[in-house]
Amino acid sequence: xxxxxxxxxxxxxxxxxxxxxxxxxxxxxxxxxxxxxxxxxxxxxxxxxxxxxxxxxxxxxxxxxxxxxxxxxxxxxxxxxxxxxxxxxxxxxxxxxxxxxxxxxxxxxxxxxxxxxxxxxxxxxxxxxxxxxxxxxxxxxxxxxxxxxxxxxxxxxxxxxxxxxxxxxxxxxxxxxxxxxxxxxxxxxxxxxxxxxxxxxxxxxxxxxxxxxxxxxxxxxxxxxxxxxxxxxxxxxxxxxxxxxxxxxxxxxxx
Numbered sequence: 001x002x003x004x005x006x007x008x009x010x011x012x013x014x015x016x017x018x019x020x021x022x023x024x025x026x027x028x029x030x031x032x033x034x035x036x037x038x039x040x041x042x043x044x045x046x047x048x049x050x051x052x053x054x055x056x057x058x059x060x061x062x063x064x065x066x067x068x069x070x071x072x073x074x075x076x077x078x079x080x081x082x083x084x085x086x087x088x089x090x091x092x093x094x095x096x097x098x099x100x101x102x103x104x105x106x107x108x109x110x111x112x113x114x115x116x117x118x119x120x121x122x123x124x125x126x127x128x129x130x131x132x133x134x135x136x137x138x139x140x141x142x143x144x145x146x147x148x149x150x151x152x153x154x155x156x157x158x159x160x161x162x163x164x165x166x167x168x169x170x171x172x173x174x175x176x177x178x179x180x181x182x183x184x185x186x187x188x189x190x191x192x193x194x195x196x197x198x199x200x201x202x203x204x205x206x207x208x209x210x211x212x213x214x215x216x217x218x219x220x221x222x223x224x225x226x227x228x229x230x231x232x233x234x235x236x237x238x239x240x241x242x243x244x245x246x247x248x249x250x251x252x253x254x255x
Contacts, residue, residue, distance in 0.1 A: 031160040033063050034153050037071035041078030041095075046134050050077040050096065053142040058149065063157050072156075073106065074099050075149070079137060092133045094141030098149060106152050106190050109145035113137040152190070159189045166198070175206040201237075208238040215247060224251040 038054050040047035054075065058064050075098050082091040092113045098106040113133045162181050169178035179202050185195045211234050218227040228251050234244035 031157060031164060033065045034073060034156055035065045035067050035069075035071045036073045036075055037068045038066060038075040038077070039068070041076045044079055044081075046081075046138055047077050047079050049138050050079065050094065050142050051075075053138070054096070054146065054149070057142070057146050061150070061153065063153050072101065074101075077141075079134075079141070081134070092137040094137040096141055096145035096149075098145075098152065100190050104190060107145070107148040109141060109148060111137055111140040111144055113140065155189050156191070159185055159191045159195070163191070163195065163198070166202075170202055170205070173205070173209065175202040175209075178202050204235050204238055205240065208234045208240040208244070212240060212244060212247065215244075215251070219247075219251050219254075224254045227251045 036058070038051045038058075040051055054077070055066055059066050075096065078095045078097070080093045082093070093110070094113075095108065095110045097108045100106060113136045162185060166178040166181040169175075169181065179199050182195050182199050185192060189195070211230050215227040215230040218224075218230065228248050231244045231248045231251075234241055238244075
């Protein structure tokens with residue numbers, strides 16, 4: 001017997017699309033854009049420059065809304081500066097990490113820039129070399145992180161479209177069709193695990209429908225006890241659970 005609980009991810013996913021799924025929308029309706037927060041990992045001004053570059057590069061996409069209010073994804077830009085006055089080594093490590101609300105890492109892009117200044121101990125590092133390293137890592141990590149972010153957004157938008165289509169089928173109790181829509185969604189999608197949970201939910205509802213149908217057939221044949229036994233197998237997380245309980249009470253009254 002297939003059983004499934006509606007897990008937290010499914011509830012989160014459902015909340016994202018609640019306004020859409022609550023309306024009678026055509027299958028080709030626009031899906032909600034990805035809300036994205038882009039912030040520096042520390043207090044560095046050069047981290048903010050990376051954020052500004054990503055903001056400019058992504059803000060014109062119709063599939064993205066840059067906002068720190070209730071974001072779907074968190075983009076964190078971090079640059080670590082390491083300079084050694086004695087050896088003259090100048091290192092900058094830049095990283096852009098994209099995560100979902102629940103902490104799942106979508107993509108990470110990293111760049112390291114190394115410059116060498118030839119100084120005598122105690123002498124100040126060449127400011128031009130330091131500034132050049134900073135500018136190089138800002139540009140490099142911005143350029144490197146942009147394509148994977150854009151690709152991840154494309155995958156997310158296609159996933160959201162399929163989820164909406166699947167939920168519309170599920171609302172009509174067409175669970176096989178709903179699952180068929182979701183089945184091609186692979187691990188490359190940030191929603192992969194949540195989608196698999198949703199497919200489990202569809203399987204649970206399909207099974208609940210079968211149990212109720214079987215129980216009604218047994219009740220019509222006068223086998224009320226057997227009907228009650230069948231109804232006990234309806235998962236308590238099913239939207240049909242209350243109906244199953246009502247039928248159980250009705251059939252028990254005939255025993």
